[in-house]
Amino acid sequence: MAKVLVVGDPLLTSEALKKAVHSTLGEHTEVVCADWKPASDEEFWYLRSIVEKNGPSVGKPPQELYDLAADVDLIITQHTPINAQIIARAQKCSAIGICRAGVENIDVQAATKKNIAVFHTMGRNAHAVSDYTIGMMLCEMRNIARSHAELKQGNWKKQYANAGFVGDMFEKTVGLVGFGYIGHVVAxxxxxxxxxxxxxxxxASQAVIEEAGAKKVSLEELCRRADFISMHARLSPETQGLLGAEQFALMKPTAYVVNTARAGLIDEQALIEALxxxxxxxxxxxxxxxxxxxADHPLMNLDNVTITPHLAGSTKDAFSRTPYLLLAEIKRTVLEGNPRWVVNLNDLSLDLKALK
Known part of the structure; x- marks a missing residue:
């Protein structure tokens, strides 16, 4: 019988994870619960942010994880940092499952050295982010947030920075940079x-892109032609600063750039200068x-940008759905093989017998 350690956080509690484990793997599954509880919401978001950028070693996981990890077959978490020291204690563990697509909070290298598979959840918030992305397109083009803020201040304002080219979505060209789960759903x-x-x-192959009703182009052509440029790539050394001064110089003076992915995909100073x-x-x-x-960031004072506080993927539907998707994929992999969501597959020999 598999023993599972579930580690909750302020967005997805251990009790919710435990319920998903019992629903998917069976009520007989032994579940050990822990929760990552930073002192405040502000501290949680700060720690989450620095872990995203610098990895799990800078996080502050619950101290009990160092002991609890020693006697479990599977660890399931979402944002909690699982560092090399915790993984070193995980003597029986076969897999770590992450209720998100990114694995920045897991020391994948340490897991690989111990032959621990790291599962992530592909497409888990694709509907949430794709909805938000299209909302942001409409919001910026039609000045929805700006006009709302003006009216709240008692101003009946109808002219904004894009007054000379406010348009409709109809017959516009939308360029998607990245065509994974979210890019597919946006299209x-x-x-x-x-x-x-x-x-x-x-x-992404031309056949896959064309099957979705889109056309594959170079980044240069996309920048030249698109009325909206929407970012949906993973952040990596290769994609860091993918949109820079050179790319902004190619764009139409009426083009809108939308980013609900990772800030690092765009050169910050180049974007500010372009705006x-x-x-x-x-x-x-x-x-x-x-x-x-x-508070004094240049974006705060520009009249041609809509900004929101990293909300795109944060819906209750997405959070509640994710552990079921992840656990179903782990169960399928154990029973059928053919792993699809294992990020370190090429670097380990997969052995998940302990989870059966």
């Missing part, structure tokens, strides 16, 4: 707007290079 949802979708993703000099029409950003941004 599908955009079909109802009668737009042309073009895609830059060197790892300040009106090289592009505007931007809609849900992610930042430092979160939260400083």
């Amino acid at each position: 599908k949802k955009l079909q109802g707007f009668d737009v042309e979708v073009i895609v830059y993703d060197p790892f 300040q000099t009106k090289k592009i029409g505007g931007a809609a950003l849900d992610v930042f290079w430092v979160e939260p941004p400083a």
Whole structure:
């Protein structure tokens, strides 16, 4: 019988994870619960942010994890940092499952050395982020947030920075940078707007992109043609600063840049300069290079940008759905093989017998 350690956080509690384990793996499964409880919401978001950037070694996981990890077959968590020291104590563990697509909070290298498979949850918030992405497109083009803020201040304002080119979505060209789960869903949802979708993703085949009703293009062509440029790539050394001064120089002066992925995909200073000099029409950003941004950050004073505090993937539906998706995939892999969501598959020999 498998023994599972579930580690909750302020967004997804250990009790919710325990319920998903029993529902998916069976009521007989032994579950050990722990929760990562930073002192405040502010501390949680701060620690989450620095772990995203610098890895699990800078986090502050619950002290009890160092002991609890020693006697379990499977660890399930979401945002809690699982560092090399915890993994070193995990003598029986076969797999670590993460209720998110990114694995920045897990020391994957340490897990691989111990032959521990690291599962992530692909597409877990694809609907949440894709909804938000399209909302941000509409919000920036139609000045929805700005007009709301003005009216709240008692101002009946109808003219904004893009007054000369406010448009409709109809027949616009939307460029998607990255075509993974979220990019696919964005493309599908955009079909109802009668737009042309073009895609830059060197790892997605032309056949897959065309099957989704889109066209594969180079990054240069996408920047030249798109009315909206929406970021959906993973952040890596190869994609860091993917949009920089060179790319902004290619864009239409009416183009909008939307980022609900990772701030590092865009060169911060190049974007600020493009907005300040009106090289592009505007931007809609849900992610930042430092979160939260400083009160005097240049973006705070620009009239051609919509900014929100990293909300795109944060819906109750997405959080509650995720552990069931993850555990179902782990169970399928144990029973059938053919792992799909194991991030370190190429570097280990998969042995999940302990989970059967």
